[in-house]
Amino acid sequence: METKFLEEIDSNSEEVSIKRLNNANRDANEQFFTPVSVGLYMSSMFKPIIKSTIYFLDPGAGVGNLTASFIASIYNWAKKPKVIIAVLYEIDDSLLPELRRSMDYCVDFCKNMDVELRVVIKNEDFIKISAEALKENKEITKYDYIILNPPYKKLGVSSLYKKLTLDINIDVSNYYAAFVALSLKLLKKKSQLISITPRSFCNGLHFKAFRKIILESAKIEKLHKFKFRNDIFNDVLQETLIMFLTNNKQKASDKVEIIESNNDDFSNLVKARKEFSDVVFPNDNENIIRIIKEEDTKIVDTMHKMPCRIEELGINVSTGPVVDFREKLGLLSYEGDLLSIPIIYPENFGEGFIIWPIVGRKPGHLKEDSSNFNRLRPSGFYVLVKRFSSPEEKRRVVASVYDPFKVRSQYVAFDNKLNYFHVEKSGLGGLNIAKGLSLYLNSSLVDHYFRTFSGSTQVNVSDLKGLKYPTVDNMEILGESYGDILPSQKQIDITVRDLVLQ
Ligand SMILES: C[S@@+](CC[C@H](N)C(=O)[O-])C[C@H]1O[C@@H](n2cnc3c(N)ncnc32)[C@H](O)[C@@H]1O
Structure with a gap:
């Protein structure tokens, strides 16, 4: 049953991707859809929350591959929720027919598990709607699970998005950072978020404020770095990061699971458990997020023993x-x-x-x-x-x-x-x-x-x-x-x- 459902989702997504190869909206909105295999791997990181109703968010949903992967992963939960309220934001209305079709498959799949899936598709601008709602302190829905593969574009310094996000103290230079930072503000207590984005935010001044937001509002549970062939970037292999966060306070002694693979087939995973203080060094003002392989630990130690800071x-x-x-x-x-x-x-x-x-x-x-x-x-x-x-x-x-x-x-x-x-x-x-x-x-x-x-x-x-x-x-x-x-x-x-x- 699970296999058939996933095949339906996959072929729906593939059909759209082929149909839209030369579609202007595809490039403007950076519509690169996460392969279902990657979505399933991501969703398998979520830990079951025992609740009768769970709230789920997929901002920038595309044709719903990540939502479908999440729904498929629930199949393996020993104790399933009775009701799932799934909210999906997608700005491009030309994707809605396929998104709805994919969600119909999800509703049927849930019925077979005795779970009621209520899908709310919002054909709206996620950044604008959520930044405005947070600013006005409106009664706002919060979520137990958020999964996202957001658009990656740069945010113009004088753009409306920049203004809207700065108004709520989110200082970011890129859409994906805006999506993740806003999503973090929409988490319920004890909730979970998984994102797939470029690794570029882990260092560099442009993302310093974003890293601060992550570290102040969440606990890093897992980081998985790999090379992903992303056709948005003309088929270049780009270093990509899957990040699993929970809405908890981070302590220096917490363990973070660091995972690496050469590509996205995830057949050869190298895993290590690191103390958080080895991922983000305690006295590092830049809050660089480091993914240090076991064999590189010596290099890091050696560098740290060098006598002088530049100043x-x-x-x-x-x-x-x-x-x-x-x-x-x-x-x-x-x-x-x-x-x-x-x-x-x-x-x-x-x-x-x-x-x-x-x-x-x-x-x-x-x-x-x-x-x-x-x-x-x-x-x-x-x-x-x-x-x-x-x-x-x-x-x-x-x-x-x-x-x-x-x-x-x-x-x-x-x-x-x-x-x-x-x-x-x-x-x-x-x-x-x-x-x-x-x-x-x-x-x-x-x-x-x-x-x-x-x-x-x-x-x-x-x-x-x-x-x-x-x-x-x-x-x-x-x-x-x-x-x-x-x-x-x-x-x-x-x-x-x-x-x-x-
Ligand atoms: C990289 S794609 C990923 C799609 C989907 N999450 C997946 O993983 O298959 C990003 C999606 O976000 C949508 N999007 C871009 N800007 C948006 C915005 N401001 N609000 C809502 N959706 C947006 C795009 O149309 C696109 O479908």
Whole structure:
């Protein structure tokens, strides 16, 4: 009975996906439907709540795959509820016929289990309706179970959604974070929430406030990281996270189940139980959510034993302040003139040093002008780190030295696709410090540590600020082993190990 029901749901969803391949609403509303197999796996995490009536929410329901998976999972509960009130929000009315069809299958399936399923489909905007209701303190339905695969788009800073969510102290930069944060406010006591979203919220400044909301309002029970082929993102494999939360207070000694799999067939699961304080470090102001494999524990310990925080070195790191396409017309050029200064992009990264000028894709000269002067930096030794590493690069953290003796100019412009290490917006103390810092950043230790908390190829300033560093003296010694080109990876790792990891 269960198999037939799931086949019906699956074929309903597949039919819609094929029919809507070129549908404008599909892309606008990010209609990627969760495969029923993934939905079933997610729903199997829910713990039965013994109640005669349970309230269930599926915000951004699509054609109802997650609701159907939840209903199917109840089949295995020893004690089933008498009534399920299922509320489904779906903004796109063109999906409603298939959503209703899928819910009819669910009602029939429940009847066979002697459960009454009351389905309430709301063809409404979940963010708007719930944010307004929460703001006005309206009598609002709360739920025992919430399951969601929300849309992933960015929230515009001046959008209505941004305003509505800020009004109720939800400061998020993305639809999925808004959906999860709002859902958390709709949980009853002792209730449960399971989401499937990109892993990107686990680190980075953009999601800091969102992480705070999660940690203040819920207890993390399980985190499952895997690569998911998501056709919304042109078939790229994207690091995805299933998160199981309960409406409880989190304690440092609580255990969190960490699960990893290579893909979404979930046949090879690697599981570990970690203390919460090993997932979110107690003294971490960024509240980064770390998914640390057993074999990486040593790397994390080693990094934490490094002696200095970046501020203790008197060094800072920032994103390059120049956005090339925002510069006034005519200031950028390929040839340059007497008033031009170098503008440095990721394409200027050579073997350990910045190479300029080059025959590159981008115009390498920027004319100094009153409109850009405060974004230029004085000549000096800087360490630059790419903000986005390319898929061919072995390392996520790719650093290079800007040496003013190799690029002669009084000022320099760092493009926004770079992060740059500096001392009060000027260069670092000397060549050896810059080389030492670059060598350290290019080490496997830093790269592996980085991968314990970031699933993307993006390197944020806050990620670099969160690292620990060698002392200035050791940085100078590291720098001495770095000649005219960056040593091999093996050599870098041996040097770092021998000097700073004894
Ligand atoms: C990524 S799809 C997931 C669908 C479904 N939850 C699933 O897992 O198969 C997100 C769904 O949210 C809907 N949606 C987008 N914005 C919405 C909003 N503001 N309110 C309600 N639904 C929304 C889309 O139309 C789409 O069907």
